[in-house]
Amino acid sequence: MSATKRPTPSLRPSPLLVTLTLAVSxxxxxxxxxxPQNRRVxxxxxxMSVGDDPLETYRKQKLYNTREGAAxxxxxxxxxxxxxx
Amino acid sequence: MSPxxxxxxxxxxxxxxxxxxxxxxxxxxxxxxxPSRDKLHLDSFDLALTGYxxxxxxxxxxxxxxxxxxxxxxxxxxxxxxxxxxxGQKLTxxxxxxxxxxxxxxxxxxxxxxxxxxxxxxxxxxxGSIDTSVTYDVSKRTTGTxxxxxxxxxxxxxxxxxxxxxxxxxxxxxxxxxxxNQIYDWFDRFDYRGLRHARTQRGTTSGFVSLTQTLSPxxxxxxxxxxxxxxxxxxxxxxxxxxxxxxxxxxVLPQHRxxxxxxxxxxxxxxxxxxxxxFYRMYADDWGIVAHTVEGQLYQRFSAxxxxxxxxxxxxxxxxxxxxxVAFDDGNFRTADSDLQSFDAHSVGLSGTxxxxxxxxxxxEMQAAYERYFRTNDLxxxxxxxxxGFRF
Numbered sequence: 001m002s003a004t005k006r007p008t009p010s011l012r013p014s015p016l017l018v019t020l021t022l023a024v025s026x027x028x029x030x031x032x033x034x035x036p037q038n039r040r041v042x043x044x045x046x047x048m049s050v051g052d053d054p055l056e057t058y059r060k061q062k063l064y065n066t067r068e069g070a071a072x073x074x075x076x077x078x079x080x081x082x083x084x085x
Numbered sequence: 086m087s088p089x090x091x092x093x094x095x096x097x098x099x100x101x102x103x104x105x106x107x108x109x110x111x112x113x114x115x116x117x118x119x120p121s122r123d124k125l126h127l128d129s130f131d132l133a134l135t136g137y138x139x140x141x142x143x144x145x146x147x148x149x150x151x152x153x154x155x156x157x158x159x160x161x162x163x164x165x166x167x168x169x170x171x172x173g174q175k176l177t178x179x180x181x182x183x184x185x186x187x188x189x190x191x192x193x194x195x196x197x198x199x200x201x202x203x204x205x206x207x208x209x210x211x212x213g214s215i216d217t218s219v220t221y222d223v224s225k226r227t228t229g230t231x232x233x234x235x236x237x238x239x240x241x242x243x244x245x246x247x248x249x250x251x252x253x254x255x256x257x258x259x260x261x262x263x264x265x266n267q268i269y270d271w272f273d274r275f276d277y278r279g280l281r282h283a284r285t286q287r288g289t290t291s292g293f294v295s296l297t298q299t300l301s302p303x304x305x306x307x308x309x310x311x312x313x314x315x316x317x318x319x320x321x322x323x324x325x326x327x328x329x330x331x332x333x334x335x336x337v338l339p340q341h342r343x344x345x346x347x348x349x350x351x352x353x354x355x356x357x358x359x360x361x362x363x364f365y366r367m368y369a370d371d372w373g374i375v376a377h378t379v380e381g382q383l384y385q386r387f388s389a390x391x392x393x394x395x396x397x398x399x400x401x402x403x404x405x406x407x408x409x410x411v412a413f414d415d416g417n418f419r420t421a422d423s424d425l426q427s428f429d430a431h432s433v434g435l436s437g438t439x440x441x442x443x444x445x446x447x448x449x450e451m452q453a454a455y456e457r458y459f460r461t462n463d464l465x466x467x468x469x470x471x472x473x474g475f476r477f
Contacts, residue, residue, distance in 0.1 A: 017347075017367055020349075020365070020367075021347070034255045034256050034258045035256075035258055035299050035301060035302050036256070037256065037257070039302040040299070040302060041302075042302060042303050042354040043299065043302070043303070043305060043354070045354070045360070045386070046438075047359075047360040047384040047386065047392055047394075048305065048352050048354055048360050049352070050297060050305050050306075050307040050350045050352050050362075051307075051350070053131075054167055054179070054181055055131055055133050055165055055167050055181075055472060056454075058165065058181060058183060059133075059135055059468070059470060062135075062137075062163070062183075063137070063456070063458060063466065063468060064400075066424075067424055067430075067458070067460075067464065067466070068376070068400060068402065068424060068430065069372075069374050069402065069404070069405060069422070069424045069425040069426075070368040070370075070374050070375075070376030070378075070400075070402040071368075072313065072344065072346070073291075073311055073312070073313045073344030073345060073346035073368055073370065
């Protein structure tokens with residue numbers, strides 16, 4: 001096979017992304033006041049889990065990772081596959 | 086600094102952070118360590134069945150008019166099992182075992198008398214995985230997790246392993262986590278004509294750092310950054326690319342890919358026994374793909390035994406620099422894979438979760454879910470899921 005040309009990296013963050021990142025970081029870090037455990041009753045409800053349950057997470061990975069070229073890259077391990085789905 | 090070195094440094098930093106977290110936790114909590122406190126027992130298990138029904142067309146498929154997009158229709162049935170075992174207060178073992186039964190995994194119009202891409206794969210394909218993770222609570226505030234898994238699929242073999250750790254601060258209001266994973270895939274290289282060209286492989290190294298923060302008695306926030314580097318054969322090897330000569334050629338892809346992903350989540354309790362969750366994800370890689378994804382989920386609890394969820398997800402991505410619906414046969418990078426194209430995708434979902442009162446076990450949970458995924462470059466998927474969970 002003949003020599004191939006590498007694509008031009010295009011990883012420069014957009015102003016929108018920088019602004020959004022700073023806004024979210026400010027909100028999160030600004031909330032570093034400790035909430036006592038006896039006031040976290042609502043946070044214990046399964047509906048308030050910040051992530052999905054493992055089966056839901058796997059189902060979503062299956063749906064998106066094999067259909068969107070931009071899926072993955074989250075640093076989480078995922079099983080391999082032919083990608084034919 | 087080269088991308089490879091950057092990834093290596095990040096993974097090394099994540100590993101170092103993990104070791105420090107575990108060491109700190111061990112010093113803080115040696116006195117309560119008692120591995121014989123309890124025997125290994127089954128804490129919970131879930132059984133689920135998911136069905137995917139997909140329709141659509143893409144230029145990488147030869148199951149269409151010459152030079153035009155071909156069918157991507159398929160049906161997948163996927164039974165899954167998820168088991169959680171515990172030993173005492175400190176050791177948790179999680180086992181996830183999904184199995185796929187795929188029809189028309191690679192629809193194509195290849196001469197039916199010749200070997201198809203992966204024997205019979207265009208008609209039917211079975212695959213299975215087992216992923217295990219072992220989490221040890223080093224202290225009340227520190228955990229360490231080791232994970233490993235294997236994936237089997239026709240000629241395809243994949244192994245993965247990883248390490249992760251978490252550390253909580255400020256009365257568990259803040260939790261940071263870091264981890265690293267390594268995946269190795271080993272598979273036959275079938276070209277777009279169905280001809281086999283020995284074995285090939287790819288390696289994937291990834292790392293992440295995350296922060297979970299309790300913002301108020303009713304609000305939780307989460308941030309995550311992940312970096313992934315891949316090397317080797319990065320395609321499925323049999324995707325076709327229409328050429329200007331009215332023939333097909335194979336994909337020509339880079340042997341390296343560096344991927345960044347940033348995720349932010351927010352969960353807000355609502356006063357009427359509901360919850361609102363927001364999700365944003367930004368992705369970029371050195372193939373030229375840049376994507377933004379937002380998702381909203383609205384939960385409503387109708388009783389102590391039942392809650393429902395509606396969700397909407399929007400994904401937009403810019404395609405790979407070398408995506409073409411028709412390409413020259415000049416050796417430059419090329420792909421016609423619709424997944425690497427520029428498109429917008431929408432997804433709407435609905436689910437209901439029931440808790441069935443039980444006397445003999447702690448809980449019996451049943452969930453039904455439906456999701457419809459559709460995107461602007463001719464692909465739509467209907468996903469149905471039924472899950473039953475047992476808690477002991």
